[in-house]
Amino acid sequence: MDKLLIDNIRKHISISDDELDQLSPYFQSTSVDKKKFLLQQGDICRFEGFVLDGCFRIFSYDQKGNDNTLYFAAKDWWLMDNDSFLNQLPSELNMQALEDSTVLLIKRDDKMMLYEKMPIVEKLFRVMSQKALVAWQRRLIRNHCETAKERYTHFIQTYPDIASKIKDKQLASYLGIRHEFLSKIKKQ
Amino acid sequence: MDKLLIDNIRKHISISDDELDQLSPYFQSTSVDKKKFLLQQGDICRFEGFVLDGCFRIFSYDQKGNDNTLYFAAKDWWLMDNDSFLNQLPSELNMQALEDSTVLLIKRDDKMMLYEKMPIVEKLFRVMSQKALVAWQRRLIRNHCETAKERYTHFIQTYPDIASKIKDKQLASYLGIRHEFLSKIKKQ
DNA sequence: TTAAAGAATTGAACAAGTTCAACTTTTTAT
DNA sequence: ATAAAAAGTTGAACTTGTTCAATTCTTTAA
Structure with a gap:
């Protein structure tokens, strides 16, 4: 397994080389x-991914x-559509390589199968999901109490x-503003 | 265990009566x-809770x-501060009974201890966290593409x-708007 | 290498949401 | 039952962000 993924997993849990x-x-x-889609709106998501190189x-x-940009996934990030993956319903998301x-x-x-056979896999994704939850909660709060300029600077x-x-167009859609306005923010 | 909690758990996973x-x-x-705090900013969170009755x-x-209202937890909702609970750092959150x-x-x-001894507990909270993640992602998207009035109606x-x-003051802080503006929205 | 498409910039008019202050209504504590 | 505190309403002036259209700069594809 790639060293980058091993290190990523070990940020979350203790796991033996054997496991x-x-x-x-x-x-x-x-x-x-570049520009290809790993997942497209309407697809049923049957995978999860970890980015070794590039950006989505x-x-x-x-x-x-x-x-509306939900998130970016560069090297060392996970690619997931929890909704479609979990419930096997058509996805509302697109995952496109930048x-x-x-x-x-x-x-x-x-x-x-691994969830069933290896409890540590349950643990890994339980911990990852809980941490991700915290990050999403913080992002929402930031959207409420910070201006677009502050959110831009933070990003x-x-x-x-x-x-x-x-x-910039993609960043604007992540920040929840129009790209014209991002351009005006940057001018300041 | 209370029937309400059993039913809640069984919404997420299959689990035997024995377990x-x-x-x-x-x-x-x-x-x-009413008005008491189950958790206050600065506390280290050493519990998780499930609401049988009332509202937080x-x-x-x-x-x-x-x-800034992160969420409300009424009957059948869970009370968690994942960040403080997971990392045992002082909480940034307040949980107050309404x-x-x-x-x-x-x-x-x-x-x-249960995570260690009962893999099904890992599974329960893994599934719950993944579903919660989807809900938080949707809420963020709604904040980006809907007006305050639409978010109010949706809520x-x-x-x-x-x-x-x-x-209304508390609802406004959940929606990310001032309560004066919520009042104006409601007048329409 | 050039034409075409996409991305970024700018300005002017506009809409959404905030601020502040004054006022009314409802809730709470005694 | 009453006073005090908290919640809700309203209006006027203001700020933040949007829309649309024109223009320039950059990237892409043939």
């Missing part, structure tokens, strides 16, 4: 060309056709690596 | 008087002293039971 070896065969390395944008479309990328994919069936300071890979 | 019996002793029924508001204060309430509390030490239609128990 990692058991997991390893279920992660398949895959290339995704995860977004949905609202009624008016505006796209540059040529490499991901490790695990199939839903394999992951479900580029917190994720400079991602900021450098994305278009 | 539920094993969990049961760790949930302690507690009364919380979970909120934090920003720099300016404005309070009316006389009854909760089932599980202590952190007991829960951690009272989705949670009429909660809407009836809370003050």
Whole structure:
């Protein structure tokens, strides 16, 4: 298994080399060309992924056709559509590569099997989900109490690596503002 | 164990009566008087709770002293501060009873022990966290693509039971708007 | 390498939401 | 039952962010 994924997993839980070896065969390395979609709205999500290299944008479309960026996933981030993966319903999300990328994919069936056979896998994703929950709660709060400019500054300071890979239009849709307004913010 | 909690758990996972019996002793029924705090900013969170009756508001204060409502927990909802509970750091949250309430509390030490001894407990909270994640993602998207009025309408239609128990001021802070503006929205 | 498409910038008019202050209504504590 | 405190309402002036349209700069594809 790739060192980057091992380190990522070990940020969350203690796990033996043996256990990692058991997991390893279920992660398949895959290339995704720039602009290609790993998942598209309407698909049923049958995988989860970990980004080894490159960058993805995860977004949905609202009624008016505006796209809304849920998050970006660069190197060392996970790609998941919890809703579609868990409930096997058509996804509302798109996962698009912003540059040529490499991901490790695990199939839903394999992951479900691992949940059954290896309690530590339950633990890993329980911990990851709880941490992610905290991050989403903080992001919502920031949306309520900070101005667009403050949110912009926070983003580029917190994720400079991602900021450098994305278009301002995409960043605006992540921040929840129009790109014209982001342009005006930047001018100041 | 209370029927309400059993039904809640069985919404998420399949679990035998025996297993539920094993969990049961760790949930302690507690009364919380109206206006009392189950958790206060600065406390280290050493419990998680399930609301049997009543209603709580979970909120934090920003720099300016404005309070920001993260969520409401009425009957059949869980009370958690994942950040403080997981990392044992001082909490940024307040959990205040909006009316006389009854909760089932599980202590952190007991829960951690159950995670170790009963893999199904890992599974329960893994599933619950993943579902919660989806809900938080949707809420954020709604904040981006809907107006305050639309969010208000969505809230009272989705949670009429909660809407009836809370003050407009508290609802405004959940929606991310000033209460004066909520008042203007309602006039229309 | 050039044409076409997409991304970024700018300004002017506009809409959504805030602030502040004064006032009324409801709730709470004694 | 009453006084005090908290919650809700309203209006006027203001700020933040949007919309639309025109223009420029950058990237992409043939």
